[in-house]
Amino acid sequence: MSRTLLPGRPYPLGATVSSKGTNFALFSEGATRVDVCLFDTQGNQTDCITLRERTAYVWHGLIRNIKPGQLYGYRVDGPWEPERGHRFNASKLLVDPYAKAISGQVDWKAPIFAYDVASGDDLKIDTQDSAAGVPRSVVIDGTFDWADDCPPETPLPDSVIYEVHVKGFSFRNPMIPENLRGTYAGLAHPSSINYFQKLGVTAVELLPIHHFIDEGHLVERGLTDYWGYNTLGYFAPMSRYSSTGDTGGQVNEFKQMVKAFHAAGIEVILDVVYNHTCEGNERGPTLCWKGVCNSTYYRLMDNNPRYYMDYTGTGNTLNVRNPQVLKMLMDSLRYWVTEMHVDGFRFDLAATLARELHDVSRLSSFFDTIHQDPTLADIKLIAEPWDVGEGGYQVGQFPVLWAEWNGKYRDTVRRFWKGDAGQLSDFGNRLTGSSDLYQFDGRKPYASINFVTAHDGFTLCDLVSYNEKHNEANGEDNKDGSDDNDSWNMGAEGPTDDPAINTLRERQTRNFLATLMLSQGVPMLNGGDEVARSQRGNNNCYCQDNELTWYDWDLDAPRKRLRDFTCQLIHLRLKHPNLHRRKFFQDREIRQSGKSILVQDIAWFNTDGNQVPDEVWNTEWTRSIGVLLNGQTLQVTDEEGHPVIDDSFFLVVNAAQEGVEFLLPPSPSGNKWCRVIDTEDIENPFAKAKTTRKIIVGGRSLMLFSDESLK
Secondary structure (H helix, E strand, C coil), rough: CCCEECCCCCCEEEEECCCCCCEEEEEEECEEEEEEEEECCCCEEEEEEEEEEEEEECCEEEECCCCCCCCCEEEECCEEEEEHHHHHHCCCECCCCCCCCEEEECCCCCCCCCCCCCCCCEEEECCCCCHHHHCEEECCCCCCCCCCCCCCCHHHHHCCCECCCCCHHHHCCCCCCCHCCCCHHCCCCHHHHHHHHHCCCCCEEEEEEEEEECCCCHHHCCCCCCCCCCCCEEECCCCHHHHCCCCCCCHHHHHHHHHHHCCCCCCCEEEECCCCCCCCCCCCCCHHHHHHHHHEEECCCEEEEEEEEECCCCCCCCCCCCCHHHHHHHHHHHHHHHHHCCCCEEEECCHHHCCCCCCCCCHHHHHHHHHHHHHHCEEEEECCCCCCCCCCCCCCCCCCEEEEEEEEHHHHHHHHHCCCCCHHHHHHHHHHHHHHHHHHHCCHHHHECCCCCCCCCHHHHHCCCCCCCCCHHHCCCCCCCCCCCCCCCCCCCCCCCHHHHHHHHHHHHHHHHHHHHCCEEEEEEEEHHHHCCCCCCCCCCCHCCCCCCCCCCCHHHHHHHHHHHHHCCCCCCHHCHHHHCCCCCCEEEEEECCCCCCECCCCEEECCCCEEHHHHHCCCCEEEEEECCCCCCCEEEEEEEEECCCCCEEEECCCCCCCCCECCCCCCCCCCCEEEEEEECCCCCCCCCCCCEEECCCCCCCEEEEEECCC
């Protein structure tokens, strides 16, 4: 079929529909020829058009009569010189790096490798056509009615984040129509939205939804890439989660999901993987960037560019130092904000993005570019502040405007409640916002994203049920996943009928959740922890798309109790600004509302009712302590300029095995303390009770008291 080709434009990159046709634009500095190949829905190539125009290394052309829904791919010719970092191979079909939708899956049995796999020589070119095994890019019509969309714009300190997998959450939910389960529409179904609202979370953080592929070694074992950290397209929503097909319908379905969440007052945060791609190292497949311009998109070894720098443990690292790669990432971020209306991003292995040369740099071009971009000025930026490279653990080291997954919070809280010695000082820091990590560079307590569990590792149920990981289902001889879990099974490995162990597990679970929601900073709840979701001891379920990871909505009495407990915790936190302060505690006497009265905003107490002396903080044996949070010292004003006053709280934590007698100090308001939480009370932990000064705090439990002062 003859196609009319016009010069078109070099920008925007990707496939852009207009009344004249579709403009195609692809950056490739080293290419000598670029073809756009068109396909029908049966996978047959119907045409191949050579782009004749090149502007600033962008190959471009406008092809008449190309409409939304058209499937296409690129073939890029150029030098095959792997030893110099060039891996061009025109026989390999390539996905558009700027594809807004992607159709189909990778066929690992097809010749998708640019080198001769039979010989194992990555320097020897393979000239077989790979089209049968490569997904297609899709031309889309991006128009959507956002007219009544109302992003919640919840301030970060007022946020409660729920980390969730699109498929896992809804796939077994009987309240959702079967054809919608496991999809964007299923996650946004009224029953799902209603659940999130009742739970009280203000944002969902979606595990990766950028289009990804299943790794070849998983396919061989009959497994899939469930988590999605294997990106093929930074602009395309994963088609696997679409109920409307994969030739463009996934884009509108994703937008409808975001709009539904916004209407319910809930934000959408994306977990994004800008540190590496699905193409692996020199022995990986050629699907996109490797064939478009390998030396541009990937960090290659300076002394031997045949090989890849690998700070991610996946085989490659994106070359964010290159202006074109940086542009691609920024274009992607802006696209998801402006066109898809998401509210923030969590950056996987973000320390990799900070590497200018080898060292991690807080002033890398990636951060500089984000900070000056007005489109990204008001969105939530959350870093996973580590990678697998040397010096890659960077908790507390990211720039202002960034929040961080606080891995130190996770480790300390686990160890404290397990009863490890010498945890008191660190526990105090984590409970009060980790000022030791964030206070001295201009950041606030909400720079700390607090979590006890996340998708990677044990669920909360498994954290209190297993001493060892049980990853046999992954087919890697239980060698994958972390061996350092700080978990404790309470006396039995896995499920048990022992009522004493089950009671202790239920109490410990409540202790973890209460600590999380009562800590300063921003809590992130691992999806399903509120209903005791178990992965049977598997702490690395990246490849388990089955009942190990799907939420079980058939709740027994203990799981219902835990869900209700979590709901009450979240609502208590959101109601009281004293529990999510915008400023760090002074930890000393301060002036109250500009008056000459000196009061403490926080104070720590021993069991005898006296304040904790300095020497106690570093003792090995102390596992019980009380902390007073003065609600009259928030040092913030409301929208009319009036000082914000809240209830004061007194929190008592006891990680010791036995109960302890505790003397409560006077409340700042002079009112009597009222108990509002007791994690030892299984049936009714939120039963309010007036109390005397002398109390008994049960073993491995916590109590929270409020003075219920008038505002």
